[in-house]
Amino acid sequence: MYQKTTLDNGIRILSEEIPHVRSISMGIWVDVGSRDENNENSGISHFIEHMMFKGTQKRTPKNIAEELDAVGGQLNAFTTKEYTCYHTKVLDEHFPLAVDILSDMLLNSNFDQEDLLRERNVILEEIKMYEDAPDELVHDLFAKTIWHGHPLGRPIIGSEETVNSFNRDDLFNFYRQHYIPNKIIISLAGNIKHEKAVEILAPLFSSLKAGEKPRQSTPPVGVSELTCQNKDTEQAHMIIGAPGYQLGNDDMYTAQIINTVLGGGLSSRLFQEIREERGLVYAVFSYHSSYNDAGLFAVYAGLSKNNVNEAMELIFKEINDISEKGITSTELQRSKDQLKGNLLLSLENVNSRMSRLGKSEMYLGKVLNPEEIVEKVYKVTNEDIQRVATSMFQPSKFSMATIGSWEDSSSIEKDFNNFKKI
Numbered sequence: 446m447y448q449k450t451t452l453d454n455g456i457r458i459l460s461e462e463i464p465h466v467r468s469i470s471m472g473i474w475v476d477v478g479s480r481d482e483n484n485e486n487s488g489i490s491h492f493i494e495h496m497m498f499k500g501t502q503k504r505t506p507k508n509i510a511e512e513l514d515a516v517g518g519q520l521n522a523f524t525t526k527e528y529t530c531y532h533t534k535v536l537d538e539h540f541p542l543a544v545d546i547l548s549d550m551l552l553n554s555n556f557d558q559e560d561l562l563r564e565r566n567v568i569l570e571e572i573k574m575y576e577d578a579p580d581e582l583v584h585d586l587f588a589k590t591i592w593h594g595h596p597l598g599r600p601i602i603g604s605e606e607t608v609n610s611f612n613r614d615d616l617f618n619f620y621r622q623h624y625i626p627n628k629i630i631i632s633l634a635g636n637i638k639h640e641k642a643v644e645i646l647a648p649l650f651s652s653l654k655a656g657e658k659p660r661q662s663t664p665p666v667g668v669s670e671l672t673c674q675n676k677d678t679e680q681a682h683m684i685i686g687a688p689g690y691q692l693g694n695d696d697m698y699t700a701q702i703i704n705t706v707l708g709g710g711l712s713s714r715l716f717q718e719i720r721e722e723r724g725l726v727y728a729v730f731s732y733h734s735s736y737n738d739a740g741l742f743a744v745y746a747g748l749s750k751n752n753v754n755e756a757m758e759l760i761f762k763e764i765n766d767i768s769e770k771g772i773t774s775t776e777l778q779r780s781k782d783q784l785k786g787n788l789l790l791s792l793e794n795v796n797s798r799m800s801r802l803g804k805s806e807m808y809l810g811k812v813l814n815p816e817e818i819v820e821k822v823y824k825v826t827n828e829d830i831q832r833v834a835t836s837m838f839q840p841s842k843f844s845m846a847t848i849g850s851w852e853d854s855s856s857i858e859k860d861f862n863n864f865k866k867i
Contacts, residue, residue: 447802447812448639452647454655455626459802459812460633460642463795469540469635470799472532473547474807476628479526479603480596480662480736485610488603489619491524492568492611497531498522499560501553504546506560512546513539520546524601527737528807534796537636541645548649551624556617568608575602579682579848580728580747587684587743587846590672595665597739625656630806634798664738671861672846673854681750681849685760685861686743687842690833692735692808698821699833700742704733705780706772707763708744712779714763715744723759725752737808742837750849754860757845761864768834771827785819840865 447461478490500506513520518535520543531551535543575582585600592598602608631650633642667688690697708715708731715729726748734741744760772780791797792815805812843865847857 446814449806450639450643452626452651454651454653456629456631456650456653457806458631458633458639458643458646459806460637460639461798461802462638463635463798466636466795467536468534468795469537469543469633469637470532470534470795471540471543471547471631471633472530472799472803473551474630474632474803475529475531475624476527476630476660476807477623478524478528479599479601481623481660482596482599482603484599485607486615486619487599487607488568488601489607489611489616490529490623491602492564492608493616493620494522494524494529494531495564495568496556496561496616497550497554499564500555500557501549502555503553504549509546509550513543516542518543526597526601528804530800530803532796532799540637540642544645544649548646552649552653556613556620558613561611561613561616565608565611568602569605572602572605572608579676579678579680580745583682583684583745583846583848584743586672586674586848587686587844588741590670590846591667591686591688591741591844592665592739593668593670596662597665597736622658625658626650626653627655627657629653630803632799632803632806634795634802660737667842668844669841670844671858673851673857674846674848675851676848678849680747681753681847682745682747683753683757683845683847683849684743684745685757685843685845686741687837687839687844689733689740689742689837690735691738691740694735694740695821696829696833697733697735697740698818699825699829700733700740700837701784702777702780702822702825703767703772703830703834703837704731704742705783706776707731707767709780710783715760718763719746719756719759723755725749725756725759729756750851753847753849753857757857757860758864764834764838768831768838771831771834774827777825777827777830781822781825784822788815788818 447459450458516539520533522531533543589598690700719725719729726746729746731744746756845861
């Protein structure tokens, strides 16, 4: 059970009391991410997230780090394509301190020019580190390929060019436009009563003036393309995928079952066939990502470039088999039980409970209880599996992205176009 209070300025506070633990996890969710940017300011949401840790009117960056460290607390943040989250976990007795620090960061950050120059170098190093991780970079390349030209297809971190262009006014103006009450959700889970949480939070956040900044971006339209990026790597990294389902669409649960059967674990078809039976890869998995108005279903494999074409053929064979025949009754039941187990086990973690509250409120405007989610999963039939698979896995919808030492990628392009029609 959770409780919700909306402050007069529009900030929503959601909490779930868990009296048998000693900790409290809190997240401040801001409904802004890389899809709210344009080509010129790509990466600015991520840059602002970094700047929130660089000092306020009453705290230096060192103070921010030391005050929670001193009581064994945790403090961190992350930026995604659609939201930014600042989160902390502390003992219940230190909750007022955690609130004071996070509210200070969110409302009173300096955006000092000298700090900006130092943090710019940090982010540029982060970009370089990311470039050296092709197994992560290929996911951004795939999004750029299938959602070519759309904000959801751009990398969250931005580029060296855009990061180098930002000044204090750019950051502060973007912050002022988007860090407004109707785009802020505060979620908590742990040993605290809702009334007490509101009593502590409201005086600090009520001063934020109400405003509105609706998201302007339109839904992406997937395209069928192939991108082969030449990079000196030992392995080739590839992703094959197609548009999926947005959050709030009940077919998302069917897509998650398909994902579980296809590549969602050690017992999945792709892991057993491509790794265990044939030894073609070390890593192979699938995933379904849902956004506010779009989704992606994708399969990743890291392997020798000599095995790419064979692995590609096997991936498409399994995808088309599910579209044509569905899955077995054993696979259907096992995947439902697996999803139920993953959900219920995650609820033993206060961070997961806090995240569930924040993301559900942001995307759905409500929080589904675990029993409702499990019920939706268990309602899925094999007819639903075939219907959703047939809709998602149409040949004209597939895109592919690869990173590797490609002297000539023509054979990949030829086989990609042939295999997706199998």
